[in-house]
Amino acid sequence: HRNVIVGCAQMGPIAKADTRARVVKRQVELLREAKGRGVEFVVFPELAFTTFFPRWLIEDQTEIDFYFETEMPGPETQPLFEAAAELGIGFYIGYAELAVEDGLRRHFNTSIIVDRTGAIVGKYRKIHLPGHAEPVPGRDAQHLEKRYFEPGNLGFPVWRTLGGIAGMCICNDRRWPETYRVMALQGAEIVFVGYNTPDDHTGVFDFDQLTGFHHQLSLQAGAYQNATWVAAAAKAGNEEGSNMIGLSMIVAPSGQIATMATTTGDELISARCDLEMGALYKRTIFDFARHREPAHYGLIVER
Ligand code: ING
Numbered sequence: 001h002r003n004v005i006v007g008c009a010q011m012g013p014i015a016k017a018d019t020r021a022r023v024v025k026r027q028v029e030l031l032r033e034a035k036g037r038g039v040e041f042v043v044f045p046e047l048a049f050t051t052f053f054p055r056w057l058i059e060d061q062t063e064i065d066f067y068f069e070t071e072m073p074g075p076e077t078q079p080l081f082e083a084a085a086e087l088g089i090g091f092y093i094g095y096a097e098l099a100v101e102d103g104l105r106r107h108f109n110t111s112i113i114v115d116r117t118g119a120i121v122g123k124y125r126k127i128h129l130p131g132h133a134e135p136v137p138g139r140d141a142q143h144l145e146k147r148y149f150e151p152g153n154l155g156f157p158v159w160r161t162l163g164g165i166a167g168m169c170i171c172n173d174r175r176w177p178e179t180y181r182v183m184a185l186q187g188a189e190i191v192f193v194g195y196n197t198p199d200d201h202t203g204v205f206d207f208d209q210l211t212g213f214h215h216q217l218s219l220q221a222g223a224y225q226n227a228t229w230v231a232a233a234a235k236a237g238n239e240e241g242s243n244m245i246g247l248s249m250i251v252a253p254s255g256q257i258a259t260m261a262t263t264t265g266d267e268l269i270s271a272r273c274d275l276e277m278g279a280l281y282k283r284t285i286f287d288f289a290r291h292r293e294p295a296h297y298g299l300i301v302e303r
Contacts, residue, residue, distance in 0.1 A: 002275040004162045006190070006231050007039035010248035012265035013239035014051045020076035023049050026266055027093075028083040033268045035087045040116070041162055042084075042268075045235035046094035046126075046171045046194035047109065049077065052235065053096075054144045055198070055242050057135045064148060068098035068107060072120070085118030090162070092192040092233075094170055096149075097125070109149045111170050111194060113159060122159040125152030126170040128179070130201075141200060141242050145172075156182040164189040164275035167228075171195035174232065175218045177225065178300065184226035185288065189275045191228055193219075196235045199243045212245050216257075224255030227281035229273045236264040253278035 009030035014023055027044060034042050047053075053067045072095065073081045084091055090113070097110035109126035129151055131143030156179060158167040167183035167190075174193050183191060199211045223230040229252060236246035246264040249257050250271040258271035282288070 002163050004041060004164070004190075004273050004275060005037070005039045005270060006229070006250060006273045007034045007037065007042045007268050007270040008231050008233040008248040008250060008261070009034065009042050009044050010234045010236055010246055010261045010263075010265075010267045010269065011045050011048060012235075012237040012263075013244075014049075014235065016051045016053075016240055018051065020049050021079075024077060024080045027080050030266060030268050031080075031083055031087055031089055031091070034089055034270065037268070037270050039089060039268075039270050041090045042092075043192045043231045043233040044091060044093040044194060045233045046111070046196050047096055048093050048194060048235065049095050051240055052196040052198075052242070052244070054131065054148055055141045055240070057142055057144060058148075065098060068096040070098050072097070072112065081114065081118045084114060085116070088116045090114055090116045090121075092168055092194065094194040107149050108152060109145060109170055110152075111168050111192075113161060113166065113168060113192070115161060121161050122157060122168070123154065124157065124168045124170065125154050126173060127152040127156070128172045128176050130172040139203060141198060143198070143201065156186075158183050158186040158188045162190070162275070166190050166192065168192040171197065174222060174230075175214070177222065180222040180226040180228065180230075184228055188226070188228050189278055190273060191222070191230045193230065193232045194235070195232060197245045199245055212247055215245060215247055216249070219249060219251050220255045220257070223251040223253055224281075225286070227253045227278035227286045229253060229275070229278070231273070234261070234264075236261075238264075253281050 167188040248261040
């Protein structure tokens with residue numbers, strides 16, 4: 001057994017007016033609760049320092065860039081890293097990244113893994129951006145991630161940490177089987193994911209009423225079909241008039257739900273994750289080397 005106590009720090013709404021300092025205070029509270037429960041690693045949501053701003057059409061680039069971090073940690077986010085290191089807890093957190101590369105200002109929807117000493121172990125940039133680049137007429141809430149972010153350029157890496165192999169992704173990525181498979185082919189034993197999932201994505205009720213089901217289905221299928229743990233943390237609740245689902249959860253390689261949030265506010269869930277659990281699945285039903293036939297899968301990468 002290689003047991004790790006993992007927590008998901010679900011966060012309730014972050015208002016447009018909320019300062020990063022106030023948000024970080026809530027995150028530190030969740031870390032302290034995690035310490036009390038013996039948690040060794042905490043998953044925070046996607047875009048965890050600000051409100052989910054892609055719900056709005058924002059024309060002024062300066063106003064857009066207000067939601068981005070130019071350094072990580074920066075002065076306002078450093079207290080989170082300090083508290084985590086003081087408590088000896090590692091964490092995943094998502095944020096809007098403004099990176100200057102080759103003189104170009106580049107905007108990514110990013111997540112990082114930070115170890116228990118406060119050092120950044122790895123970075124991921126969201127590859128599957130949902131929604132649109134232009135506002136959809138007639139919608140009060142938009143979904144403009146394709147307007148504000150570029151697709152990630154770092155692939156789906158995995159890292160040795162927590163005594164095992166961990167990967168990460170962000171929100172919409174969790175709906176695409178390729179996401180988990182690419183990490184599982186690299187040996188991932190646990191995948192961390194943060195999300196902001198409004199319950200009116202299409203405005204078609206028969207679709208939107210299944211938002212929670214589709215969220216659970218995506219995580220449980222991804223975990224089982226790739227024999228990996230999945231630990232997912234929501235930014236939830238009614239945020240600036242937009243209702244976002246909670247249902248943060250930790251899913252075992254069996255596809256079973258080990259624990260699930262029962263509120264749509266700040267809530268810590270935790271579970272003992274045996275990173276060895278996937279091994280039996282990978283020796284039997286999902287022994288990739290013995291059972292997969294990549295020669296027949298070409299269409300997946302050709303189109
Ligand atoms: N949000 C949502 C997600 O993929 C969405 C978009 C909402 C898709 C509801 C389908 C249904 O979970 C982000 N940020 O990707």
